[in-house]
Amino acid sequence: MRTAGLILCTTLLALPAAALGQDSGAEAAINDGAVAWATAWNTGDAAALAAQYSADAVVMAPGAAAMEGAEAIEAGLTAAIEGAGGSQMAITPDEIIPVGDDHAIEVGTFVETGADGSHKDHGKYLAVWAKVDGSWKIVRDIWNSSM
């Protein structure tokens, strides 16, 4: 009886551990996402950039009102790429906090280098990720310059 009870406890306790997000795949997805984001920016591919966001995402860029929804985000990112003059972005996720099975918080840093190789900007960001229809998407994104 004692053994049976213990097995039952162990089984039941294993479930919440998985629900805590240890196996949610968030970390791998977010690390891949950071690479994909930078690659899309660096190749001027606004559609690929926008594809990282959920349909109802909110992007909070400095110096402007928030962009709400996929259409506004793609338009805003297209304008940002055009205004950046071929700058190159390096993105480093410094911290990934899984929250349950389908959310995660990412905190990281970015460095933007001008097309001429000059240091253009560096700063930090916070992205909230959610698993939407089985794939990880950015649902909220905010950053600022550290300069």
Add this chain to the structure above:
Amino acid sequence: MRSAALAVCAALLMFPSAVLGQADPDAQVGVKEGGMAWAAAWNAGNAAGIAAQYADDAMLLPPEGDAVQGRAAIEAFWQGAMDALPGVTVKLETRELHNLGDVAVEVGSFVNTGADGEPVGHGKYLVVWMLKDGTWQMARDIWNSSMGQ
């Protein structure tokens, strides 16, 4: 024996369920109170009162500077900001609050008003709140200005 095993199970199972914090109804209240206390502390020039809203291992991600880690450093940061902005008051408004269990994500906006009553700044923020020791505490705080550059 069976009921004893069940009691142990129930006790053990309560802990993970508290960790998961399924739909803790107090997030709405805790975050609202925390935000009000934050603004009241700023407007009273009370940096320690602001710092008290943060977790001891919180991280602040302020514009135009490096990340600030830990409650003591956060208090020093806000003291410096108050000293640099005498008489400036702040108004915070929560736009969204997502309760994810023992973690809640708040998105909001802020307006700064000068001592003369004129608006001097406005922007948006995102705060990650965490339920620690029964209290909702600010764990990550980032914001930026919404004013055109």
